[in-house]
Amino acid sequence: MPKQIIFSDKAPAPIGPYSQAVKVNGTVYVSGQIAAELAKSGDIKAETGMVMQNIGHILGAAGLGFQNVVKASIFLRDMNDFASVNEIYGSFFTKEPPARETVQVARLPKDVNVEISVVAVE
Template sequence: MSKQIVYTDQAPAPIGPYSQAVKMNGTLFVSGQVAIELAPNGDIQAETQKVMENIGAILKAAGMDYTNVVKSSIFVKDMNNFAAINEVYGRFFTVDPPARETVEVARLPKDVNVEISVIAIQ
């Protein structure tokens, strides 16, 4: 049982004492990803697209892709953006999407509008 820290320079570096992702026994836990460089411009679809691209880069660094994702968590500042987020998110999970919850929160790091984390299994 070995714990592997996964890191790629194709996604934002952690802004605190955490890893981009941790892989253990074939399970990858990806920390919440945000689009720091796009916030808070208000374009929720552009932010969501960038967040999903960041997740994809981390999955790739771990030898996985979106088909390996079994669970995701979405945190959003405004639930009125639910449909817009879904539109972008759905492009990455066209078949057998993962289990998921979407939660409205008061504030997110760096004042972004959306944060997404995933769990993937190899």
């Protein structure tokens, strides 16, 4: 089962020993994406929008789009941001949204407020 590493220069490069995404048997696993440059702004909607744009760039590098996403995981620093994150996230899935979970975590890389990962299929 060969795997293909997916990379987009339009999204942030990995900050550790992982790939932006890996494709195996028609399934693309996109690593958690963050928007470190916006984390300190206090604008959770802008931060979420940048995260989703990064995911879109990576999906595009794999020849896919948001319509191919079947599963998403959202990690929040503060569950009080849920409604704002949900509003922006939802604007990328206007019909047939993927399965998803949202959890609050103690801390995220680079002290961001939101991290999102997705799984997409061809």
